[in-house]
Amino acid sequence: MNTKTIAGYRELLNVTKTATLKELKTIYRNSIKECHPDKFVGADANEQAEVQSTAIIEAYHFLVSIAPETQEKVRESYESTVKNSGILEFYMEKGALYISFLDGSKFEYFGVPKNTYVKMVNAESPARFARRHIYTNFIYRSANKLVAAE
Numbered sequence: 001m002n003t004k005t006i007a008g009y010r011e012l013l014n015v016t017k018t019a020t021l022k023e024l025k026t027i028y029r030n031s032i033k034e035c036h037p038d039k040f041v042g043a044d045a046n047e048q049a050e051v052q053s054t055a056i057i058e059a060y061h062f063l064v065s066i067a068p069e070t071q072e073k074v075r076e077s078y079e080s081t082v083k084n085s086g087i088l089e090f091y092m093e094k095g096a097l098y099i100s101f102l103d104g105s106k107f108e109y110f111g112v113p114k115n116t117y118v119k120m121v122n123a124e125s126p127a128r129f130a131r132r133h134i135y136t137n138f139i140y141r142s143a144n145k146l147v148a149a150e
Contacts (some may be wrong), residue, residue, distance in 0.1 A: 005095070006062075006066070006110060006111075008059075009058075009059035012055060012056065012059045013028065013031060013056065013059050013063065015027060015063065018068070019063070019067070020067070020068075020069060021064060021067055021069045021070070024060060024063055024064055024067065028057075028060040032056055035049045035052040035053055035056065036049065036053060037049040037050045037053060065141040065142075066110075066141050070141075074142060077105075078105075078107070078142075081101050081103055081107075082101075082130075082131065082135045084103075085102045085103040086101065086102045087100070087101060087102070087126055087127045087130065088100040088101055088102050090120070090126065090130075092112070092114070092117045095110070096108050096109065096112075097109040097112040097120075097134065097138075098143055099130065099134075104144075105142070105144065106144050107140050107141065107142060107143055108140060108141055108142075108143040109138040109139070110139045110140070111138050111139060112134065112138050116133060116134070120133070
């Protein structure tokens with residue numbers, strides 16, 4: 001997942017970075033109604049509507065997870081984790097940086113350039129590097145549910 005994909009999700013739902021949760025929900029519901037597979041006759045049209053519905057659902061759930069209101073709800077626990085807990089492990093996959101902390105928290109960061117990740121790998125203290133260059137500079141979301149679901 002990278003920032004181009006985030007922009008793609010926003011474009012798919014036709015929302016801006018500042019869309020509220022209420023706006024996202026309304027747009028999501030209207031979009032799902034428009035392309036619901038039950039509205040289309042024929043296998044090809046139904047299959048295409050199914051693909052579109054799945055993309056809309058994925059975009060909605062992702063955008064809700066990084067929405068400013070969602071971020072505000074978890075900000076206190078996030079800040080506590082990144083200030084007080086060490087890094088257990090970290091890795092980059094599909095354009096996202098995943099960091100697991102010693103307190104059990106897991107976060108996913110988007111838009112982290114590969115060279116920044118390499119610098120973190122080679123840093124004397126990856127935790128210090130992340131505090132300076134990752135935690136406040138990139139879009140993040142909790143990955144606890146994502147990892148538990150896999």
